[in-house]
Amino acid sequence: xxxxxxxxxxxxxxxxxxxxxxxxxxxxxxxxxxxxxxxxxxxxxxxxxxxxxxxxxxxxxxxxxxxxxxxxxxxxxxxxxxxxxxxxxxxxxxxxxxxxxxxxxxxxxxxxxxxxxxxxxxxxxxxxxxxxxxxxxxxxxxxxxxxxxxxxxxxxxxxxxxxxxxxxxxxxxxxxxxxxxxxxxxxxxxxxxxxxxx
Amino acid sequence: xxxxxxxxxxxxxxxxxxxxxxxxxxxxxxxxxxxxxxxxxxxxxxxxxxxxxxxxxxxxxxxxxxxxxxxxxxxxxxxxxxxxxxxxxxxxxxxxxxxxxxxxxxxxxxxxxxxxxxxxxxxxxxxxxxxxxxxxxxxxxxxxxxxxxxxxxxxxxxxxxxxxxxxxxxxxxxxxxxxxxxxxxxxxxxxxxxxxxx
DNA sequence: GTGCTAGGAATGAATGTTCATTCCGGTTGA
DNA sequence: TCAACCGGAATGAACATTCATTCCTAGCAC
Numbered sequence: 001x002x003x004x005x006x007x008x009x010x011x012x013x014x015x016x017x018x019x020x021x022x023x024x025x026x027x028x029x030x031x032x033x034x035x036x037x038x039x040x041x042x043x044x045x046x047x048x049x050x051x052x053x054x055x056x057x058x059x060x061x062x063x064x065x066x067x068x069x070x071x072x073x074x075x076x077x078x079x080x081x082x083x084x085x086x087x088x089x090x091x092x093x094x095x096x097x098x099x100x101x102x103x104x105x106x107x108x109x110x111x112x113x114x115x116x117x118x119x120x121x122x123x124x125x126x127x128x129x130x131x132x133x134x135x136x137x138x139x140x141x142x143x144x145x146x147x148x149x150x151x152x153x154x155x156x157x158x159x160x161x162x163x164x165x166x167x168x169x170x171x172x173x174x175x176x177x178x179x180x181x182x183x184x185x186x187x188x189x190x191x192x193x194x195x196x197x198x
Numbered sequence: 199x200x201x202x203x204x205x206x207x208x209x210x211x212x213x214x215x216x217x218x219x220x221x222x223x224x225x226x227x228x229x230x231x232x233x234x235x236x237x238x239x240x241x242x243x244x245x246x247x248x249x250x251x252x253x254x255x256x257x258x259x260x261x262x263x264x265x266x267x268x269x270x271x272x273x274x275x276x277x278x279x280x281x282x283x284x285x286x287x288x289x290x291x292x293x294x295x296x297x298x299x300x301x302x303x304x305x306x307x308x309x310x311x312x313x314x315x316x317x318x319x320x321x322x323x324x325x326x327x328x329x330x331x332x333x334x335x336x337x338x339x340x341x342x343x344x345x346x347x348x349x350x351x352x353x354x355x356x357x358x359x360x361x362x363x364x365x366x367x368x369x370x371x372x373x374x375x376x377x378x379x380x381x382x383x384x385x386x387x388x389x390x391x392x393x394x395x396x
Numbered sequence: 397g398t399g400c401t402a403g404g405a406a407t408g409a410a411t412g413t414t415c416a417t418t419c420c421g422g423t424t425g426a
Numbered sequence: 427t428c429a430a431c432c433g434g435a436a437t438g439a440a441c442a443t444t445c446a447t448t449c450c451t452a453g454c455a456c
Contacts, residue, residue, distance in 0.1 A: 016406085031318065034232030038442055048407035050444075059442065118373065120229060153385045156374070160366035161389055168362015172354045175316065180355070187351045191359055195393035214432090236416055237434090246433030248418075257416065
């Protein structure tokens with residue numbers, strides 16, 4: 001009963017759920033939330049329109065599941081095994097390059113998170129997930145400031161500059177349909193480090 | 199026929215047109231393009247739904263007019279009387295502070311331009327307006343690089359970092375419902391200059 | 397092995413709602 | 427009186443969601 005052939009039977013329809021999530025992610029990136037019709041999602045996922053409502057309570061619930069899932073995936077990629085005892089310089093490099101990897105390997109997920117930042121249809125839990133991540137970053141910045149390794153100033157402002165610069169760099173990629181080279185990412189990292197170092 | 203009393207007759211309904219543009223700008227920022235219903239725009243503008251179609255061919259034409267209008271307003275505020283003979287350091291300061299002024303004084307317009315960056319419903323002319331602005335900035339960056347005053351590297355990448363950092367700083371404002379102080383803007387300017395200086 | 401059956405999963409046409417757009421009767425200023 | 431202008435009800439298309447029906451397969455009887 002637990003051999004691979006029966007696995008998809010034991011958790012029925014998991015693959016359909018994944019197909020719906022994948023199709024919805026793509027379409028929300030391409031057309032936005034209100035610009036995407038539920039039957040379109042069904043068509044791209046290769047399921048009936050009604051099937052979506054077997055897995056998700058509503059279109060809004062669907063977009064919230066995607067948001068939280070991808071936000072947590074991002075957090076895992078970036079923070080898993082974070083070198084908390086390394087120098088701030090090294091921590092910054094690791095953070096930047098992990099973000100670059102996530103964004104490069106998961107273009108749609110990255111665009112989705114960007115696009116749906118603070119959207120009206122995100123519910124309290126989705127906002128809470130976001131808020132927890134921000135708080136975590138703020139505490140890292142505050143710590144580095146206390147050790148005199150980052151410029152002084154509102155932590156949220158410094159974080160905004162760094163994250164904004166990252167998104168700005170990535171956006172060039174997306175806008176031009178090209179992808180940034182490893183060298184480009186390293187240059188960007190060096191630039192932004194010089195922006196915030198004390 | 200040209201005295202003030204008859205002006206609003208000679209350009210009929212100019213004030214209604216402005217009311218529609220203003221209401222639509224606000225609502226598109228609050229709810230997005232597809233999330234905003236035309237009758238809602240009419241209500242906030244204090245006109246009938248049909249009246250909107252006396253001034254704009256369609257909802258899509260309306261959003262494009264707003265986009266181009268605000269993009270050009272931004273370009274004017276930032277580039278009008280630009281000190282083209284000053285040092286790159288001084289030019290950077292002027293650019294940054296003018297952008298800060300525009301964003302602070304025109305929160306909705308700034309958010310609108312951010313939100314509708316590369317949206318599907320922007321037409322060829324709107325894209326052309328955007329493209330011309332980018333080209334202009336690229337040539338400024340390239341010139342400064344040639345004089346050895348900016349880091350070398352893809353001009354689009356450096357621009358992306360700077361503009362991204364600006365947006366990131368501004369976003370803190372919007373997210374927290376607070377506004378950045380003059381000191382905050384100066385700190386941010388100093389940080390970002392150090393990111394791109396040679 | 398074969399045929400049957402129960403019941404959960406999947407479907408997509410049907411439903412009621414909401415939307416962008418049109419159109420016509422009323423209003424206004426000259 | 428008249429032409430230009432306006433409002434908002436009317437219209438048809440498109441939408442999110444539902445639900446009566448079909449499909450699939452594990453389990454059983456033989």
